[in-house]
Amino acid sequence: MSYFDEEQIHREIIMDHVKNPRNIKKSNDDYKSTYLKNPSCGDELTLYVLYDEENDIVKDITYKVSGCSICCSSVSMMSELLIGKNKNQIKAIIDNFNNMVTGSDYNQELLGDAISLKGIVIVPPRIKCATLGYKAFVEVMSDKCE
Amino acid sequence: MNKYRKDFPMLDKDYIYFNNASTSLTPTVVIDSMVDYYTNFGVNINRGVDSLGYKVTEKYELVRSKVAAFIGCAKGEVIFTRGTTDSLNLVAQSFGNLVINDCDEIVVSVVEHHANFIPWQELCNKVGASLVVVPVSDDGIVKPDDLLKVMNNKTRIVALNHVSNVMGGINNIRELAKIVHQFNAYFVVDGAQGIVQEKINVHDLDVDFYAFSGHKMYGPMGVGVLFGKQELLKKMPPIVFGGEMIDTVSIEKTTYKEAPYKFEAGTMMIPEVLGLGVAIDYINNIGIEKINNYVTELRSYLVSKLLEEINDIEIYNKNIVDSNLVTFNIKNIHAHDVASLLDKEKIIVRAGHHCAEPYMTALNVVATVRVSLAFYNTFEECDKLVEVLKKAGDYIDVLF
Ligand SMILES: Cc1ncc(COP(=O)(O)O)c(C=O)c1O
Numbered sequence: 001m002s003y004f005d006e007e008q009i010h011r012e013i014i015m016d017h018v019k020n021p022r023n024i025k026k027s028n029d030d031y032k033s034t035y036l037k038n039p040s041c042g043d044e045l046t047l048y049v050l051y052d053e054e055n056d057i058v059k060d061i062t063y064k065v066s067g068c069s070i071c072c073s074s075v076s077m078m079s080e081l082l083i084g085k086n087k088n089q090i091k092a093i094i095d096n097f098n099n100m101v102t103g104s105d106y107n108q109e110l111l112g113d114a115i116s117l118k119g120i121v122i123v124p125p126r127i128k129c130a131t132l133g134y135k136a137f138v139e140v141m142s143d144k145c146e
Numbered sequence: 147m148n149k150y151r152k153d154f155p156m157l158d159k160d161y162i163y164f165n166n167a168s169t170s171l172t173p174t175v176v177i178d179s180m181v182d183y184y185t186n187f188g189v190n191i192n193r194g195v196d197s198l199g200y201k202v203t204e205k206y207e208l209v210r211s212k213v214a215a216f217i218g219c220a221k222g223e224v225i226f227t228r229g230t231t232d233s234l235n236l237v238a239q240s241f242g243n244l245v246i247n248d249c250d251e252i253v254v255s256v257v258e259h260h261a262n263f264i265p266w267q268e269l270c271n272k273v274g275a276s277l278v279v280v281p282v283s284d285d286g287i288v289k290p291d292d293l294l295k296v297m298n299n300k301t302r303i304v305a306l307n308h309v310s311n312v313m314g315g316i317n318n319i320r321e322l323a324k325i326v327h328q329f330n331a332y333f334v335v336d337g338a339q340g341i342v343q344e345k346i347n348v349h350d351l352d353v354d355f356y357a358f359s360g361h362k363m364y365g366p367m368g369v370g371v372l373f374g375k376q377e378l379l380k381k382m383p384p385i386v387f388g389g390e391m392i393d394t395v396s397i398e399k400t401t402y403k404e405a406p407y408k409f410e411a412g413t414m415m416i417p418e419v420l421g422l423g424v425a426i427d428y429i430n431n432i433g434i435e436k437i438n439n440y441v442t443e444l445r446s447y448l449v450s451k452l453l454e455e456i457n458d459i460e461i462y463n464k465n466i467v468d469s470n471l472v473t474f475n476i477k478n479i480h481a482h483d484v485a486s487l488l489d490k491e492k493i494i495v496r497a498g499h500h501c502a503e504p505y506m507t508a509l510n511v512v513a514t515v516r517v518s519l520a521f522y523n524t525f526e527e528c529d530k531l532v533e534v535l536k537k538a539g540d541y542i543d544v545l546f
Pocket residue numbers: 167168228229230231232259261262307309310311336338339359501
């Protein structure tokens with residue numbers, strides 16, 4: 001695949017998530033949630049996670065987000081990636097995503113659509129946009145462990 | 147005005163700098179004056195009896211006189227601070243504490259920068275006073291009639307911007323001051339943006355306090371000014387204590403110097419103060435009116451070109467004429483995506499809430515893009531901006 005084909009595909013993936021965000025639905029009291037904000041730009045996210053502790057599986061994720069295309073698409077991609085996974089699988093995904101955006105080695109097999117955001121590595125000021133969702137997820141789950 | 151571009155070393159780095167309301171660029175003469183201090187003086191002011199120290203003290207005090215002449219007040223009414231934020235906090239903590247009681251009201255506008263909002267909010271919370279928010283026009287201007295509506299005999303302080311950093315419109319300070327004083331309240335003006343926008347005379351305008359920063363007027367960062375009327379400064383207690391602001395110190399009791407010295411505790415930012423003096427000379431040499439006539443013309447060129455050529459643009463302050471900034475959004479595109487794309491083309495703008503979150507909420511947006519111009523910007527640079535926006539597709543080019 002040439003660079004330009006890949007670029008075109010990645011653009012389409014991102015814009016598809018911006019225009020058709022996945023997993024937007026109503027949550028209920030079984031979901032744990034957290035609110036995060038990037039104070040400098042005003043990206044805002046409330047993330048709701050339904051985690052089945054007994055079976056160690058993330059059963060569902062939904063969210064309310066307002067922000068730039070990178071922030072919004074990234075949360076949408078993340079929700080697709082993490083639903084149905086257990087804690088260890090999720091840790092691997094988040095580590096790989098963080099490695100991708102900060103320029104370390106990563107395994108793209110694990111990242112699904114989120115691979116389309118790999119260009120973030122050349123725009124460090126936007127890393128915080130791409131990682132807001134993952135940060136929120138870690139925060140929700142850390143509450144779980146307490 | 148292009149001939150002045152060579153004065154600014156940052157301008158030959160192939161960026162287009164459109165973020166002047168955040169901080170302006172610094173001309174070589176200002177940078178040199180600070181280097182000169184460290185190279186040829188390097189000592190503290192007001193201390194001891196050495197001749198170098200004496201010379202620096204003279205230079206430092208000369209800047210105080212320059213500032214006084216620049217804004218039309220007495221030398222003793224000029225306090226050097228770290229910047230607008232520091233100046234406004236000083237007024238709120240010292241003067242505010244002195245005059246505000248629990249039943250009193252403090253008026254601010256919804257478009258204030260956080261620096262002229264939070265210090266008053268904190269003061270109100272501390273003493274149990276009320277913070278009253280005066281609405282602004284669609285252009286972000288505080289209309290005298292609207293101010294009149296919120297004033298009453300409980301109002302003790304009114305704190306407003308001279309020029310909003312989001313909308314760029316100029317408030318009619320003279321008219322507003324009349325209303326404030328009619329109710330025997332005090333008028334604190336945030337001049338961070340206004341100081342470069344209009345030639346001012348604080349006594350003519352009849353403001354009680356006026357705050358501004360060096361770094362928005364081609365001067366250094368880390369220095370600013372608080373003007374306060376002499377009789378008010380006299381009553382105000384210092385809020386920072388230490389060296390050089392004292393008269394006598396004993397174990398039982400300390401007395402303080404007169405204003406403004408009692409407010410300048412410890413070692414001051416001497417090179418930055420000297421740099422500020424040079425920045426004032428620099429502005430005076432070109433002429434503040436000439437600067438602003440050019441910037442206004444450049445801005446109206448940019449506004450009409452944007453409206454003509456960019457689909458789906460919403461310019462929030464298009465009706466303002468006397469302004470140096472354009473605040474806008476492109477429909478359905480987040481401000482950060484726009485700014486990031488411009489950044490890729492080496493065009494530097496500001497995107498975000500501009501430290502004015504209450505107003506962003508009032509505008510019902512989370513963020514806007516702001517292009518703010520200075521006299522060294524050119525028509526060609528404006529063309530380039532429009533061209534880049536015109537070509538933009540999905541605004542995620544930065545990733546590729
Ligand atoms: C209107 C206004 N007030 C206050 C400030 C704060 O100035 P400084 O950061 O120099 O203290 C700014 C700077 O952005 C401003 O635009």
